[in-house]
Each structure stands twice: as C-alpha cells, then as structure tokens.
Amino acid sequence: xxxxxxxxxxxCMTYFLSVLSVSMFIPHPVLQAEALLGGIMFCAxxxxxxEALRDLGFYLPLFLMIAVTNPLFSHNGVTPLFxxxxxxxxxxxxxxxxxxxxxxxxxxxxxxxxxxxxxSDKFLYLFGKIIPKLSLVLSxxxxxxxxxxxxxxxxxxxxxxxxxxxxxxxTDRIRNKLxxxxxxxxxxxxxxxxxxxxxxxxxxxxxxxxxxxxxxxRSSDISLLAACVFLLAVTLAGxxxxxxxxxxxxxxxxIRTTPDALAVYASFGVLSLLPFIMxxxxxxxxxCCKSKI
Amino acid sequence: MExxxxxxxxxxxxxxxxDALYGIDLSVQSGEFIVLCGPSGCGKTTLLRLLKKExxxxxxxxxxxxxxxxxxxALTDAGEIGFVRQDPESQIITxxxxxxxxxxxxxxxxxTEVIRRRVGxxxxxxxxxxxxxxxxxxxxxxxxQLLNLASVMVMQPKLLILDEPTGQLDPIAAADFITTLxxxxxxxxxxxxxxxxxxxxxxxxxxxxxxxxxGRVLLDDAPRMIGTRLSEFGRDHPMLRALPSxxxxxxxxxxxxxxxxxxxxxxxFLERNFNSRAEELPVPEAPHDAETAVxxxxxxxxxxxxxxxxxxxxxxxxxxxxxxxxxGGNGAGKTTxxxxxxxxxxxxxxxxxINGRHIKDYKGGALYRKNLAFLPQNPETVFVRDSVRAxxxxxxxxxxxxxxxxxxxxxxIAERLGIADLLDRHPCDxxxxxxxxxxxxxxxxxxxxxxxxxxxxxxxxxxxKRDLRExxxxxxxxxxxxxxxxxxxxxxxxxxxxxxFVFDGELLSVDPPQKFFAENSFYTTAANRMARGLWKxxxxxxxxxxxxxxxxxxx
Numbered sequence: 001x002x003x004x005x006x007x008x009x010x011x012c013m014t015y016f017l018s019v020l021s022v023s024m025f026i027p028h029p030v031l032q033a034e035a036l037l038g039g040i041m042f043c044a045x046x047x048x049x050x051e052a053l054r055d056l057g058f059y060l061p062l063f064l065m066i067a068v069t070n071p072l073f074s075h076n077g078v079t080p081l082f083x084x085x086x087x088x089x090x091x092x093x094x095x096x097x098x099x100x101x102x103x104x105x106x107x108x109x110x111x112x113x114x115x116x117x118x119x120s121d122k123f124l125y126l127f128g129k130i131i132p133k134l135s136l137v138l139s140x141x142x143x144x145x146x147x148x149x150x151x152x153x154x155x156x157x158x159x160x161x162x163x164x165x166x167x168x169x170x171t172d173r174i175r176n177k178l179x180x181x182x183x184x185x186x187x188x189x190x191x192x193x194x195x196x197x198x199x200x201x202x203x204x205x206x207x208x209x210x211x212x213x214x215x216x217x218r219s220s221d222i223s224l225l226a227a228c229v230f231l232l233a234v235t236l237a238g239x240x241x242x243x244x245x246x247x248x249x250x251x252x253x254x255i256r257t258t259p260d261a262l263a264v265y266a267s268f269g270v271l272s273l274l275p276f277i278m279x280x281x282x283x284x285x286x287x288c289c290k291s292k293i
Numbered sequence: 294m295e296x297x298x299x300x301x302x303x304x305x306x307x308x309x310x311x312d313a314l315y316g317i318d319l320s321v322q323s324g325e326f327i328v329l330c331g332p333s334g335c336g337k338t339t340l341l342r343l344l345k346k347e348x349x350x351x352x353x354x355x356x357x358x359x360x361x362x363x364x365x366x367a368l369t370d371a372g373e374i375g376f377v378r379q380d381p382e383s384q385i386i387t388x389x390x391x392x393x394x395x396x397x398x399x400x401x402x403x404x405t406e407v408i409r410r411r412v413g414x415x416x417x418x419x420x421x422x423x424x425x426x427x428x429x430x431x432x433x434x435x436x437x438q439l440l441n442l443a444s445v446m447v448m449q450p451k452l453l454i455l456d457e458p459t460g461q462l463d464p465i466a467a468a469d470f471i472t473t474l475x476x477x478x479x480x481x482x483x484x485x486x487x488x489x490x491x492x493x494x495x496x497x498x499x500x501x502x503x504x505x506x507x508g509r510v511l512l513d514d515a516p517r518m519i520g521t522r523l524s525e526f527g528r529d530h531p532m533l534r535a536l537p538s539x540x541x542x543x544x545x546x547x548x549x550x551x552x553x554x555x556x557x558x559x560x561x562f563l564e565r566n567f568n569s570r571a572e573e574l575p576v577p578e579a580p581h582d583a584e585t586a587v588x589x590x591x592x593x594x595x596x597x598x599x600x601x602x603x604x605x606x607x608x609x610x611x612x613x614x615x616x617x618x619x620x621g622g623n624g625a626g627k628t629t630x631x632x633x634x635x636x637x638x639x640x641x642x643x644x645x646x647i648n649g650r651h652i653k654d655y656k657g658g659a660l661y662r663k664n665l666a667f668l669p670q671n672p673e674t675v676f677v678r679d680s681v682r683a684x685x686x687x688x689x690x691x692x693x694x695x696x697x698x699x700x701x702x703x704x705x706i707a708e709r710l711g712i713a714d715l716l717d718r719h720p721c722d723x724x725x726x727x728x729x730x731x732x733x734x735x736x737x738x739x740x741x742x743x744x745x746x747x748x749x750x751x752x753x754x755x756x757x758k759r760d761l762r763e764x765x766x767x768x769x770x771x772x773x774x775x776x777x778x779x780x781x782x783x784x785x786x787x788x789x790x791x792x793x794f795v796f797d798g799e800l801l802s803v804d805p806p807q808k809f810f811a812e813n814s815f816y817t818t819a820a821n822r823m824a825r826g827l828w829k830x831x832x833x834x835x836x837x838x839x840x841x842x843x844x845x846x847x848x
Contacts, residue, residue, distance in 0.1 A: 142388035158674040163661025194383035203371030208402035
C-alpha cells in the first residue's frame with residue numbers, strides 16, 4: 001500500500017491503463033500468466049492476510065467455474081480427452097477456458113488494486129486538470145451525499161418518534177418515505193443557499209481560479225513513467241510484429257522461445273511486477289535503515 | 294487607525310413594514326475585539342451581513358459603510374473581510390479538509406506552491422495537522438467550526454466577522470473556539486467583530502461591547518460598563534439576563550464596587566463584601582410522587598455487534614411530574630440513553646419500563662400516542678410540511694381528531710407557547726428559538742405524559758431559554774414528566790428537579806441540582822464557582838443574590 005499509493009496520479013493512471021490494456025487485449029498465455037501473477041502479488045501487498053484468504057474463497061471457485069464451463073459448451077479442437085453425453089470434451093477447449101479464466105481473474109485483481117490506489121481525490125485531480133469546474137462539482141457532491149444521508153436519517157427518526165406513519169403496512173411506509181423526501185428537498189435548498197453564500201464570501205466566481213492539489217510530480221514518478229512507457233512499447237512492438245499471436249483452435253499453438261519473444265515476455269513481466277518490486281525494495285530499504293539504528 | 298466606519302446606516306427588507314436597522318453608527322479601530330449582543334431578531338445578523346459586501350441582503354438601505362476610509366464597494370478582494378456563520382455544517386464546501394482550506398486561495402488565483410505554504414502554515418497554527426487529510430463530513434462540530442475559521446484565515450483577512458459561531462457547539466468546543474479567537478486577536482492583531490449570546494467567556498476578553506435592540510444601538514461601551522449602563526433602561530432590562538454570572542450577581546446586589554467580569558473577579562468581589570463561611574442553604578426535597586414514569590433497569594447498549602458499549606448497566610427511576618436532567622460530556626452516552634427511552638434504539642440487555650409497562654409491549658406506535666413524545670436535537674427534523682400550521686394539523690389528523698376540534702386545539706397550543714404569529718410561516722424561515730418552540734408545539738399535540746428533550750437550549754439565546762423554562766414549568770404543573778439531555782449547566786441548575794451525571798456509559802450520581810452541583814467542583818455553574826467558598830450549595834445567580842441579601846440583612 002505504502003510504496004505505490006504515493007505515486008503521482010498521472011503516473012499511476014498510465015501504469016494501470018498499460019497493464020490492463022495488455023492483459024485484456026493480447027490473449028497470449030505467458031503475458032496473461034504474468035498479468036495474473038502481478039495482480040496477485042500487488043493485491044497481496046495491499047491486503048492483510050485474513051482479507052486475502054477471504055478473497056481466495058471468491059476467486060478460486062470463479063476460476064474453476066470459468067475454466068470448466070468452456071469445454072462443456074465448446075467442442076472445437078482436435079484432441080478429445082473424453083466424451084460426455086456423446087459430445088467430445090477437447091483439450092483445446094479446456095486450455096482456452098483456463099486462459100479466459102486467467103485473464104478474467106487477472107483483470108479483476110488489477111481493478112481491485114486500481115480502486116484501492118486510485119482514490120476519489122486522485123481521480124478528481126486528473127479530471128480537474130481537463131475540466132476544472134467538474135472537479136469542484138464532484139468534490140462538493142462527495143461532501144453533500146453523506147451529509148444528506150445523515151440528515152435524512154435524522155428526519156426519519158424524528159418522524160418515527162412522533163408515531164406518524166410508522167406502521168408496518170405498505171402504504172404507511174411509502175407515505176413515510178415521501179414525507180421524509182419532501183422535507184429533505186426544502187432542507188437541500190436551504191443548505192445550497194448557505195453553501196453558495198459561503199462560496200461567495202470566499203471569493204468564488206472571479207476569473208483565473210487555480211486548482212490546488214496535494215500531489216507533487218517527483219523524480220521517482222518520472223522514472224516510473226519512463227519505465228512504464230518503455231516496457232509497454234516493447235510489449236506492443238512484439239504484439240504488432242506478431243510475436244504474441246497465439247491460437248487455441250483447432251490445435252493449440254506453440255509458445256515461441258526466440259530471443260525477441262523472450263524480450264517481450266520479460267518486459268511485460270517486469271511491468272506487471274513493478275508495484276511488487278517497489279514494495280519489496282521499500283521493505284528492504286526500511287529494514288536496512290532500521291538495522292543501522 | 295480606523296478600519297471600518299458605519300455612518301447612519303438604516304436597512305429595510307423588501308415587503309417588510311419596519312426597518313431592520315435604524316441609524317446605526319459604528320466605528321471599528323484596527324486591532325479591536327468587539328462583541329455584539331442583543332436578543333434574537335434585534336438586527337445583529339443583518340448588520341454583520343451588510344458589512345460583508347458579498348453577503349449583503351437585498352433591501353432598501355441608506356447611510357454608508359466605509360472600509361479603510363473608502364466606500365465598501367471599492368473593496369474587490371473578498372479575502373479582506375472574513376466571515377464565519379453559526380452552522381458549522383453548511384459552510385463547508387468541499388469533501389476534504391485540505392481542499393476546504395485551499396478553496397479561498399484557489400478562487401483568488403494563487404499559484405499552487407504559494408497555496409501549499411499558506412495552507413500548511415494555517416493548519417499548523419490551528420492544530421489541524423492531525424486531521425488534514427480527513428474527510429470533512431467525519432469531523433466533530435467543533436472541528437468543523439475551527440476548519441471554517443481556518444479556511445477564512447488562510448486568505449489573510451484584516452477584519453474577521455463572526456455571527457454566533459459557537460451556537461451549535463458544546464461548551465468545551467465553544468470555549469476552545471473563543472480561546473482561538475483571543476489568540477488571533479492578541480498574537481496577530483486581527484480585528485474581530487463577534488455576535489454572540491454566550492457572553493460568559495467572551496465578555497472578559499472583548500475590548501468593547503455593542504448592545505443592539507430593535508435595530509438600534511442601545512449601548513456601545515467597555516464590557517465592564519455595560520452592567521451599570523443597562524440600568525439607564527430600567528431595573529429589569531431583559532438584556533441583563535444574558536450577561537455573565539459575575540455581572541448578574543454584582544447587579545443583583547447593587548454594589549458600588551467596580552463590576553466583576555470573570556469567575557475570579559466575582560469571587561474576590563463576594564469574599565470582600567461577605568464573610569459568612571460554609572453556611573448551607575436548605576435543600577428543597579425533590580418534589581415527586583411515588584409513581585414511576587420511566588424506569589431503566591440495568592440497560593446495556595452498543596451500536597454494532599463489535600463496537601464498544603455506549604451504555605453500561607444504567608439503572609434509574611424517573612418519577613411522574615418531575616424535570617429530570619441528564620448531564621455529561623460529549624460521547625458519554627447521554628443522547629443514547631434518551632434514544633433508548635424514546636424507543637428509537639433497543640438495548641441488548643436490561644429493560645425499559647414506560648409507565649410501568651415494558652417498552653416492547655407497546656405495539657404499532659402506541660408508545661407515541663398520548664404517552665411519550667421526543668423532541669430531537671435538530672428541531673428542523675420535526676417539520677415536513679410547508680407551514681407550521683400544516684405540520685401541527687398533521688399530528689392531529691394522524692390521531693383521528695374530529696375536524697372541528699383541530700383548529701381550536703392548534704390555536705390553543707400556539708397561544709400557550711407564544712407562536713401564534715408564526716403559524717403561517719415556513720418552518721425553514723424561523724429562527725432557532727422559534728423553530729424550537731414550534732417543534733415543541735408539534736410534539737405536545739400528541740398529548741404526551743412524558744416529554745423527552747435532546748439539547749433543547751442549543752443555539753437559542755437567554756430570552757428564548759427563559760421562555761423554554763417557563764414552558765417546562767407549566768408542563769410540569771400539568772403533571773407531565775420531562776427528561777432532558779443538556780450541556781447547559783446553568784439551564785439545568787435553574788430548571789431541573791433532579792440532575793444525573795453520565796460518564797463512560799454509566800450513571801454516576803443523581804441528586805437535586807443544589808446538592809448535585811455543590812458536590813462538583815469543575816462541572817458546575819459559574820455562579821456556584823464564585824460563591825462556593827461562602828455558600829456551598831448556592832448554584833444559580835438568583836440563589837447567590839438571595840444569600841447576599843440575607844447576609845446584608847443580618848448586619
């Protein structure tokens with residue numbers, strides 16, 4: 001959590017988009033396996049052990065389900081393993097199922113990591129650069145929602161304590177919801193007036209508004225961005241040269257082991273393991289520092 | 294140097310029949326700390342908002358406002374005059390603390406690096422570092438108000454205007470806030486104009502006090518002189534009730550000594566003039582009949598399965614027809630205890646008996662029919678209609694009252710609580726005290742035998758408090774049991790029959806106020822802190838004055 005969470009949002013976003021696009025659009029077994037491995041390692045650094053175990057209980061059955069479902073319904077391929085109700089279950093279909101499962105689980109894990117790392121303020125910051133007004137509006141909305149919900153709960157409790165329409169019948173419940181809602185409309189308008197007065201009082205509406213953020217673009221972000229772009233470029237070059245083409249039907253293709261192919265695998269491998277490597281480096285540095293004290 | 298000058302300012306709201314302000318003259322010197330006081334509706338807020346161009350209300354106005362010797366309209370920098378209002382919640386604009394601090398500077402077009410430094414400087418001055426990256430909706434009321442102040446201060450104003458900033462805060466947060474204002478004034482030389490109705494802490498630190506009444510400046514003098522000069526307007530001017538306890542006692546005795554302002558000065562004054570030692574006032578027996586209205590039996594409560602206990606084995610009996618006050622710090626469990634009695638929260642162990650019957654046995658709203666009524670901390674949550682009258686009518690309709698009875702009953706309750714002229718207003722347009730009374734009228738229409746009040750004195754002034762006290766006494770004489778939770782020790786001392794102190798989820802002591810406060814040494818009224826060396830159990834200003842008079846009579 002610590003190492004990658006401090007990366008500048010722009011570098012962070014570039015990184016996530018690179019890994020996600022490769023793992024989603026280049027269906028090559030080695031690259032997919034690397035993406036999955038990277039995803040697992042990344043999530044492992046973000047989570048506590050208990051959470052990780054709980055997640056395993058979700059991802060493992062999902063994996064098996066996807067891997068098994070494909071050969072049951074798709075009978076393409078030339079190498080039958082056995083027959084089920086007179087239909088062949090082929091090795092090619094099975095391997096394709098496994099590859100899809102690896103891809104899906106990998107992407108899910110990367111999305112999970114994304115949502116942990118790219119918090120709302122980072123997202124807002126990035127989009128605020130493009131549309132400054134939007135980021136302020138979103139920030140205000142993010143404040144308003146919890147405040148609104150709290151007030152709605154207060155109104156609803158106050159009405160309940162007066163015994164008004166608090167019965168369990170359907171009409172009572174609908175009426176109660178409507179009443180609370182109508183009270184909340186006048187409350188929201190009132191609140192909006194106050195907020196706009198507060199904005200005016202602090203000089204909102206003048207020209208030349210700037211956008212402040214706590215994020216700094218540091219030299220480490222430049223290195224990360226450069227590494228990310230380079231590794232992605234190598235991977236994409238390999239893809240455009242057809243090195244990463246791979247087919248399952250009618251017969252499973254072979255995984256190339258030429259030097260250029262190995263270079264592509266290595267590049268994407270490093271790319272997907274970057275957060276984990278950073279985390280390990282951080283831990284090692286930390287331990288060194290500690291032992292010096 | 295004269296920072297602000299108001300000359301013959303009059304103002305009238307559109308469609309209003311009378312002026313909200315008449316011929317106000319005011320001059321503010323740079324570096325002054327001025328407190329503005331007066332009853333609700335006297336024009337304090339109107340005056341303050343007129344001083345800040347961006348917030349000025351619409352209406353007819355005459356006279357002029359000069360800032361730094363130039364007309365107010367010439368001022369283009371919104372950051373020059375800072376403004377903080379009462380409600381901590383609605384002034385916050387963004388979702389993160391750091392963003393809120395930066396908001397004003399962003400508007401002024403200040404570059405990022407400069408914002409970073411100024412925000413950092415302010416955050417450390419106000420002690421915000423610890424919650425700098427937190428979400429704004431997770432802060433406590435006191436923190437929110439401090440954030441509002443800091444986000445105004447970050448724009449480096451020359452004049453700070455505050456409109457009852459501590460109205461929604463508990464006493465500890467309020468005292469902290471006032472201390473911060475004092476620090477700003479003393480250490481940065483900031484000019485402060487503060488409207489306030491809790492004068493106990495503010496009076497001793499202000500340079501000047503301005504008393505407003507019906508849109509006119511009644512008095513403009515040093516705080517020490519206000520007590521004396523109010524006598525010019527009659528022996529029993531209502532403003533006297535809002536003054537600090539030391540001033541009230543001093544006035545009540547009618548001494549020739551200089552006016553004391555703080556508890557320390559008040560105690561010196563009393564000890565100089567009176568020398569009775571440790572004489573106790575007779576404590577009246579708490580009047581109650583033996584019948585129990587509400588009983589808690591070993592009540593345990595927590596909000597979630599894994600969360601800590603909020604109530605830890607609370608047992609108490611409240612008798613019929615008494616006013617029972619629950620006091621205690623923030624998060625001690627006061628409000629939770631009240632919610633449990635109101636049937637809004639269910640204890641996981643122990644029982645609640647309402648009129649001798651278990652609370653679980655009241656089914657389908659029977660608990661709230663002619664039995665128990667609850668007035669929440671935010672009275673605006675009681676209203677759901679467009680007018681007070683419609684809101685009041687609704688509760689009668691729900692009780693299936695015949696149509697022809699509705700109107701007279703509404704008139705009667707409105708008369709009784711003094712809200713007859715508010716009936717056709719929108720609940721949102723009422724002031725804090727008016728909202729409180731109207732909400733009380735609504736819950737009283739269900740003809741309760743037990744009335745529960747959560748922080749009824751929050752955000753209302755001394756006059757509204759007196760009204761509330763009179764109403765509660767009347768209810769009591771009708772045999773209604775009142776249970777209230779409050780931070781306001783003065784109000785509890787003057788109103789309650791018995792007080793209970795809650796700490797860490799437990800009920801520590803239950804006694805009549807005179808005994809209750811006499812046993813405490815910090816958690817007691819200002820009057821008691823002044824006089825406890827002489828008369829240990831004189832807790833209200835009236836009691837102290839009475840003791841002094843009796844003492845003087847003996848001589």
